[in-house]
Amino acid sequence: MGGVPERFEKGPHGKPRLAGADGWLRFNLSHSGDVTLLAVARDSEVGVDVERIRPVIEMRAIARRWLRRDDIADEREFLRAWTRHEAMLKALGVGLSGTVESFDGVVAEIDAGPGYAAAVSVLAPQVKCVSLVWPLFQKGAIPG
16 A cells, blocks of 8 residues: 555656556646646646746746746746746656756646646647646635
8 A cells, every 4th residue: 555556657757657558648737726737648748737926935046957047037937937847847757856858849838827827748749739727626615
């Protein structure tokens, strides 16, 4: 017990995936604040990230080190860049300490609502990204 359920397995860097079969269905999940995103793709690795816009300690140092950018003006701009970066890393399955130099795919920003930055990426040079957004639950709608 513990760890990944039987129907799932971990990739080389710990990214969950469906076990067995031929692996045609790929997925990734992210959540922040009141927003949860699920990305699903067929025959291509996928990554998704969402962040609530908030103050980020050492934002400029993080931007220089991980995003290789010195021109970040504020938290919104930083988190928009960060979600694109993290979505690419998640699609590559390399973890947060990885690099995106080998990324050969598509990355697109997603409208996750006011106060959020979000992006999805797919490891396929030519792919159509479709974003469907719907509220699963409204805050306070579930008793308990």
